[in-house]
Amino acid sequence: MKNIWSFFMGTLVLVSKGSKAYYIWVGALLTIAGFGVMGYLHQLNSGLAVTAMKDQVSWGFYISNFTFLVGVAAAAVLLVIPAYIYHWKPIKEIAVLGELLAISAICMCLMFVTVDIGRPDRFWHLIPKVGLLNFPQSLLAWDVVVLNLYLTLNLVIAVYILYETYYKRVPNKSFTTPLLLLSIPAAIAIHTVTAFLYNGLGARPFWNASILAPRFLASAFCAGPAFMIILFLLIRKYTKFKIQDAAIHKVAELIAYAMAVNLFLFGAEVFKEYYTGSVHLAPLKYLLQGLHGYSALVPWIWTALIFNMSAFLIFLIPETRKNHVTLVLGCLMVFTGVYIEKGMGLVVPGFVPDVLHEIYEYTPTGIEIIISMGIWATGLFILTMLLRVAIPILNGDFHVAADGVSSHIGDQMFFIGKRQKEREKEKAESLE
């Protein structure tokens, strides 16, 4: 008990200490999250009528964000595969970072679903045995199950590895390896189930294409790793954590391949619909060209496509892939591109035109945007807090003290300042 208490106190010290930039960052996140909470209270009071959703377009911005984030959660863990195959030096560390990103992304997913449902007070109806979960009939029930399992799995792995490292023990490989390997099919499963959730609806031709699940996976392999690269670069720059260039470049190369597949699958879909020219073309036409003068999504989807194609080139060409300016640019483009394509670009055309061919143009209201930003801020806050504790543990700056009970914090700062880095360099040089 005492150990856990001192560990807990240690984490409190860690999260409360940091550079100025850290305080500003956390403060900003909490402020935005606060606005989100206020927006949500307003929505609880007046009902979902404060959103732009209607019977015609009955899912909107919230579910779009949810869908995108499931992809991020899945792909973060899939990075474990190359880490193992290519024997990247800090495999354990990269795996843990992936798990932590997955945990935060799943939390965001759960929050997005919660704000979308009409009766959050009846949440308990989803709990098996207590409520009445419609498993295995409903794909949404499947999603509830796999997302929670995935969250648990990631929590167990990450907490175990960190806990062992904190106690200066080597994590037991025969425990972590099977779990890590299990998390790979689990990551694919959450994504496939989410794709099937849309895919299985005969009423919505835009989603009712078997190419949907593969497309989901391909685009997830783009957006998730793109986020990881940016995270790697930031962590490497501001902390003592070391990540090899080779690892980052390899990830970028993988994004190029995933993006190629993603663009190809999208092209296949476009060909099939346009060449056939059946009534099922309407939603795709709405997305790409506009329909009967309605074209709210057109500029967005073309932005996404241009971003995705440029990023593909950036990651394909070794020079731009290895140049960290273009690399970051590419990552940002992939992230935005996939966010548009897999978010609003996927959800809204499922409803436009609606099943009776009515067209209602959906654009999220301010409240929807505020609540969504609040959830993103909360998710990033969770991620920051997790990293704030995890990185010092992995660095060896936060571990159990010699007495085996109290905790020892070697370096309290999160970001090491420029001067400190220079000093280190000097030290290293003088040693040589």
Place this chain on the structure above:
Amino acid sequence: MSDHSNCKKNPLAIDRRTALKGLATGVAALALPASDASASVWEAFFQKHFRELSKVELKQVLARLSKEYSEEYGKEVTVKATPAIEGVKYGYGLDLSRCIGCRRCVYACVSENNQSRDPQIHWIRVMQLDKEKGVDLSRAEHYYNPKSVPEDGHFYMPVQCQQCERPPCTKVCPVQATWKEKDGIIVVDYNWCIGCRYCMAACPYGARHFNWGQAQLPAEELNTDTHYLGNRPRPIGVVEKCTFCIQRTREQPGRYPACEEICPVGARKFGDLNDPNSEIRYLIENKRVFIFKEDLNTQPKFLYFYAT
């Protein structure tokens, strides 16, 4: 729509004091009714799924609801749960050659089934189509509004819940809040639905409607003869749909659905599909029948036919 005693309290509404308390005691408290709320709020909160209620529990639930509604609307409201009649399977026929698109059915339905007047919820949608093009949805006019109907060159197609034999909507519901009854009617337990709207995405006929805001229903317009699974006033945040007027059609002697009763040209036919002598069976066997979106294999029990 201002001076009515219908300003129902949003069960999710939170005043500032409760909100602060909620923030202090954790998010879970937010979604829960305030501590000073009446006992019936808690009863409603912990209410079981309709199909899991025992006879005694069902009675209590019905009594509680009828008391609540009566107080709220200031008049006696009955809430019944009449079960399906043994051996009956309802079917509906709509004569496309007769319908004149007057939308009387739409409004008869609204007043019979206590739909929200503001925002307006309609369970029936009438589309105006080109005679030349047939049922081409991309040419459907949903908000046609001429001085008089029918207009030359057009025909009209009312769409409401098709009471599918293979309903995609019930399959997807994550909490089994919607299901097919023995007599073939698809119903929703408004006290169990979590409002995820997956069923709305799954329904190919746009038959399901969501209570985006608190339903506004003037007390004097309330139909006080209600069914638990049908036309009782609906809470905020749940899905609702046509039930073939379950509060009428399940009674013995039964009554026709409000839409069929009001139709001025007799375009609507309702009956028992299991009864070989029913009018609906006669129509199926002798007229040209059109099944809407037949390729989806939802097997509607709402059929379109051309009698002339």
